[in-house]
Amino acid sequence: MHSFWIIFKQAFITKARTKSFIITTLVVVASFFLLANIPNIIALFDGEESEENLLHVLDETSGLVPELQTQLDLMDSGIEAVPTYLTEEELQKSLAEGIIDDYLVLTQNGQLSARYISESANELGGGIEIENAVQAVHTALTAESLGLDDSQVWQLFMPVEFEREAVSESSKSQEELSQSRGLVYVLIMLIYVAVIYYPNMIAMEVATEKSSRVMEILISSVSPVKHMFAKILGIGSLGILQMMIFGLSGYFAIKTAGTDLTEGFFSVMGFSEVKISTFLFAILFFLLGYFLYAVLAALLGSLVSRTEDVQQLMLPMMILVIIGSLIAFSGISIPEAGYVTVSSFIPFFAPLVMFLRVGMLDLPLWEPLLSIGIMLVTIGILGWFGARVYRGGVLMYGSSQSLKDIRKAIRLGNNK
Secondary structure (H helix, E strand, O other), X not given: OHHHXXXXXXXXXXXXXXXXXXHHHHHHHHHHHHHHOHHXXXXXXHHHOHHHOEEEEEEEOOOOHHHHHHHHHHOOOOOEEEEOOOOHHHHHHHHHOOOOOEEEEEEXXXXXXXXXXXXXXXXXXXXXXXXXXXXXXXXXXXXXXXXXXXXXXXXXHOOOOOOOXXXXXXXOOHHHHHHHHHHHHHHXXXXXXXXXXXXXXXXXXXXXXXXXXXXXXXXXXXXXXHHHHHHHHHHHHHHHHHHHHHHHHHHHHHHXXXXXXXXXXXXXXXXXXXXXXXXXXXXXXXXXXXXXXXXXXXXXXXXXXXXXXXXXXXXXXXXXXXXXXXXXXXXXXXXXXXXXXXXXXXXXXXXXXXXXXXXXXXXXXXXXXXXXXXXXXXXXHHHHHHHHHHHXXXXXXXXXOXXXXXXXXXXXXXXX
């Protein structure tokens, strides 16, 4: 057992000290703080430009700028419409020189019309708000010309009451889906990266030890099976540590952001209220997904003698992960789809897809438990089979880029 812990610590500490691990951790942590502070950053830039948030209006009507400003205020646009006495040629010159960002020309020949000219085509947000405000002014003028009073205008444009209900027992309300969507999306991304990054790290580690002939020294003092599981647990512990760092940094990023994360991007992704059970399932499916693919990666890594051959032999495993991620990401919008339900019970897809369903739907407890049970059985079978392959695979040298070498590795392990 002493040799097991030596290999465990070597796998953990060696990878933890690598520049790639440290830089990756720092970049992800920094991105969490950047993401959480996006509203503050936008507000900072908006604050600097608040004095420039003026809309110069060339009014060729009977003085509709006050009505336009009233509509802009009702929409909380933050745009201040001010009449200008400059000609359009002078406005265009000011626009070209960067003195103003945009201007509006109002004309009234029987009906109200407007032209909005901006410095850049990227000013779509302001243009849409201004268009809606002009439309509201036009509606008011039309209603006045038809002799409608305020109550009649209100009845005409009063929004219809429209409610959405889902009859499925597993469905959540739109509000509940919005609260879950953001975190589920982020955690699926983390699980996806984890089941690629850490198992690939194991395969590369095993191939490196074989190519440098260090493996021959190691297996003379410790059994290949013990060596395999020490590697898996060592790098798995490193992965757990890194995910804990990500989780804590994300938590503190949200707490120190000074915002409730309910505006703009966050209003759609829904980071404001998330159940603790979602985090717990994320941890569980991360661990199950890691061990499932880690055993497979160790098995494949033991078949190659050169690190250059690792990626080619790992391709089938990568394809499984990519298919699972595509199903999960497509299922975010339709988590009740039949193909999503079936895929959530396939062990190689379940870490991503079943977690998606748990996060987005109110499932009966037996469904995630059944998926977890299937994954545990699959991990056990892969562990038993992988140990047989690993026992002979670490003794194989030379070019090995085919899964057909698994049979050769098992035969060599049995003769050992």
